[in-house]
Amino acid sequence: MTELTANLKTRCVGRYLINMPGDAVESGHAKIQGVSIGAKAMTEEAYRKEVAQRETVLKATKSVDAYPFLYAAGQARGENTYSFIHRGTVYDDPSRRYFEGYKWDRGYRFLPKIKTYDYTHPDQTNDPIVKQFDVKNAVPEKTALVFSMLEKLRGRPEDEIPTEPGVCFAGGFLPTPEGSNESVDTQFRLHHMEDATFDIGMTPDLRETTTLLQRANSTELRAALKAADGELIRKGTVELPGLKSEEWLVEGRRPETGRRPRQLIFILH
Known part of the structure; x- marks a missing residue:
């Protein structure tokens, strides 16, 4: 970093x-x-x-x-x-x-x-x-x-x-x-x-009725993470000046390489 x-x-x-x-x-x-x-x-x-x-x-x-x-x-x-x-x-x-x-x-x-x-x-x-x-x-x-x-x-x-x-x-x-x-x-x-x-x-149009953290906790995403041999590293709110934000950091195994890259999803509201 x-x-x-x-x-x-x-x-x-x-x-x-x-x-x-x-x-x-x-x-x-x-x-x-x-x-x-x-x-x-x-x-x-x-x-x-x-x-x-x-x-x-x-x-x-x-x-x-x-x-x-x-x-x-x-x-x-x-x-x-x-x-x-x-x-x-x-x-x-x-x-x-x-x-x-x-x-x-x-x-x-x-x-x-x-x-x-x-x-x-x-x-x-x-x-x-x-x-x-x-x-x-x-x-x-x-x-x-x-x-x-x-x-x-x-x-x-x-x-x-x-x-x-x-x-x-x-x-x-x-x-x-x-x-x-x-x-x-x-x-x-x-x-x-x-x-x-x-x-x-980026878009000014709201595409979701739920927050990132709510979606990350859904049954479907938990099942997808498990199927990818994934692991939750951290999730939560992030303090930024004047903005509400959430993050979700996961890692999972790629079938073609076996490597476990990390993916950070960051949402600003």
Whole structure:
């Protein structure tokens, strides 16, 4: 632990700042307003090649029915942006739409994606189930959402700390006011310690009705720990300034190696 904390650097994850070992390598993605967003480091030339190859594949794909597979392709909003709207797979219902956005900025390629629907092309509005939907074609709404994100997304080196409200994720930053329906999943991996990783999940939306300690004491988790030849090291509350938190430290045997790595689960409320 002394070695891990000897050279800490501040990183931005989600809407928070945390201190991590200086050589930790970051990976992960975000999901905001239903849009999954990932970033990948690449040159602008590589980005343009990737988009061109993707367009070639989508244009060459034919649905198994009489309806198109690719519905839209072209520049989105802002510089170095592009987008596609397609069926997803050749077997998907004609109403299914997948929106893919592309953007290159400051050495990173962004790829926001969202699944949506259009019951007007072809027209299925007389279907009894479709009649119950207030919105028969959600493509314009989702297009506006993704276009707005593409316009704002920007590349972010791992040590850059934004000064405005927004969401940080591996390789990127989206300026946006604080709200709900967002999550960030990030992993920090250490070069010199293969078994040591820091997995961080952040969201303002409550996913559980019970606390970590309540779940750790459940019959199901006790049985899973026993099946993994596991052992409880410690659990309890942790005092942090202005925050309620809980921790659960366990170890268990990995079937493939027989080793007993420890896993620390830490929850902030």
